[in-house]
Amino acid sequence: MLLAAGLLTLPGPARAEMYLEAYLGANTAASFDKTVKITSNANPADFATANLPGGPNAAVIAGLKLGTWFVPTGFLGYSYPDWMKYFGFYTDFSFHRLDARKQQFGFFGPAGDFEGNADFHSEGTVATWAFMFAARYGFFPDADVPFGRLQPYVAVGPAIMFSTQRPKIDNGTPIINSFSGGSSDSVDIALAVDAGLRYMCLKNVSIDLSFKYRYANPGYNYSGNLGLAAMGITAQALLPTIPVHTSYSPDLNLFSVQLGAAYHF
Numbered sequence: 721m722l723l724a725a726g727l728l729t730l731p732g733p734a735r736a737e738m739y740l741e742a743y744l745g746a747n748t749a750a751s752f753d754k755t756v757k758i759t760s761n762a763n764p765a766d767f768a769t770a771n772l773p774g775g776p777n778a779a780v781i782a783g784l785k786l787g788t789w790f791v792p793t794g795f796l797g798y799s800y801p802d803w804m805k806y807f808g809f810y811t812d813f814s815f816h817r818l819d820a821r822k823q824q825f826g827f828f829g830p831a832g833d834f835e836g837n838a839d840f841h842s843e844g845t846v847a848t849w850a851f852m853f854a855a856r857y858g859f860f861p862d863a864d865v866p867f868g869r870l871q872p873y874v875a876v877g878p879a880i881m882f883s884t885q886r887p888k889i890d891n892g893t894p895i896i897n898s899f900s901g902g903s904s905d906s907v908d909i910a911l912a913v914d915a916g917l918r919y920m921c922l923k924n925v926s927i928d929l930s931f932k933y934r935y936a937n938p939g940y941n942y943s944g945n946l947g948l949a950a951m952g953i954t955a956q957a958l959l960p961t962i963p964v965h966t967s968y969s970p971d972l973n974l975f976s977v978q979l980g981a982a983y984h985f
Contacts, residue, residue, distance in 0.1 A: 745978025749776040752970035783814030850879035850912040906938035
């Protein structure tokens with residue numbers, strides 16, 4: 721916001737090819753569908769594994785874009801070739817929740833010595849800072865918007881994704897009573913892809929309907945305790961819980977649709 725405010729004070733005529741946009745929309749995700757590994761702190765061998773189907777909830781996504789198109793008058797007055805007006809760059813910061821609804825999964829021991837079912841749900845957040853290289857085309861040019869009022873575009877670029885997950889496992893069987901490993905965060909390089917349709921309502925104001933896809937493979941790690949039951953009265957009395965380490969690395973395929981409004985300067 722400070723950068724945008726500073727750019728507005730630059731001398732010269734309004735170019736209407738730099739812009740600051742705020743948007744709001746809906747985000748969802750494909751199934752996590754990942755195996756969770758549970759290991760004992762005292763034994764590096766797997767104590768148990770579980771297949772989590774994952775069922776993320778839809779969430780509200782909000783974000784900001786700051787970008788420019790490489791027109792001949794150029795960013796900060798730089799004179800780009802005329803053909804570069806079809807290309808541009810923007811940085812995009814977005815935030816949304818990523819909660820997994822309650823669902824049942826199966827778990828089993830390394831030697832088939834026990835198995836059962838449990839309920840899994842999780843609360844989390846995702847913040848993404850993307851650096852997007854874009855291409856556009858213009859339709860319906862006029863005196864106020866020579867490039868065209870209707871501007872479809874596509875963009876692709878790398879992103880930094882900051883995510884957290886706080887899982888909770890509750891068991892409906894007597895083997896594993898409960899597990900709660902607290903919150904874990906992950907910072908990862910992600911892929912971001914956008915496709916959108918911008919309409920210039922005024923010379924300096926546009927609305928933007930866009931679709932966003934992001935992919936990342938974060939890794940979350942937790943330490944906690946497994947509560948034991950029905951493993952024999954002696955075992956339960958001597959070892960009511962086992963300290964364990966849990967690793968969880970889902971493939972995040974995130975999809976969102978958003979509507980934004982931008983000011984061009």
